[in-house]
Amino acid sequence: MNCSSINAVYIHIPFCKKICHYCDFCKVYYQDSLAMKYLMALEKEIKDRYQGDVIKTLYIGGGTPSVLSKKELIKLFSLLKLFKLDEEYEFTMEANIESLDEAKIKLMKENGVNRVSIGIETISKKHQQELGRVGSKEKVRKKIALLKKYGIENINVDMMYGFCNQTEEELKEDLDFFLSLDVPHLSLYSLMIEDNTILKINHYKRLQEDMDASFYYLIEKKLKKEGYLHYEISNYAKKGYQSKHNLVYWNNKEYYGFGASSASYIYPKRFCNTKSVKNYINGKREVDIEILTKEDVIFYQIMLNLRKKEGINKKEFYQLYHKKLEDVISYKELVEKKVLQESKTHLSLSEGYTYVLNEVLVELFQ
């Protein structure tokens, strides 16, 4: 069972200067009057809940953490001194191109940020407009070069596809541009139309399913050719640049989440803070708690591990749950059908089946 020490921390900064049309994350418009109050509430939560574990991965996400002013960033970074950090910690911060500047990058570097994740999504003007986003190729290149100048080479860029009537040509143009940035990590997500988003209200239609699947495999082929490892359904990395923090989730390990809407997994509980920034500032934090049974933990282990290219480590599974994988799920038929592949040590999705993980999970847990 998972009840080891907790080595990962996620911190949510819910401020954005512009709201994207597809976004259902917890976010509010940036206001300096609110930001400092929020950081004070964050400090209180960390002091109340953090138990002194050694932290190996820190991830500041949002929202857009880089919209904070220099003064607010200094306050945010001062909170990190509350944690006991491992010597070799990975410290990721999300940012957007518009709010990143040289002074902020310098500050990030001085405070130990060693990985930056940037949402760019698409460089097509037409699709940027649909998504409510901006960004020119020149600006993106300039900011990435600036990060590299300050020694932050471990960069992830988020790209999206699956827009209404997106053509293969447009997809290839985006891919070529993202590849030209020469960053060691790329996350590629298919657009989802979530409730309570501008796209949903406007009845926006995403790309048809069969085209979306063909784009998924086109991306996989192209990125593999460029030397990226497809190590998780939506994530590609050059060797040694896999996200250690996100691997904590996919390995079903425990983690702390601080800030509005942040999720924590501290066995036997998975819980989520309030999504209301106002309630969070007023100290009303926890809303949604799930107490896990052993079966729930096993379900999460299988579901999350199968997202990874390497799949489920059978020996580790046995050590954790004292059960053989085949006694928990009947997967042999799917191996015969070549949907899953089994080696001596692992069970994973076969080449060409990563797109249909959800269908595979339904079969496994029927």
Ligand code: SF4
């Ligand atoms: S920047 Fe990110 S969090 Fe902010 S509105 Fe856009 S998608 Fe949502």
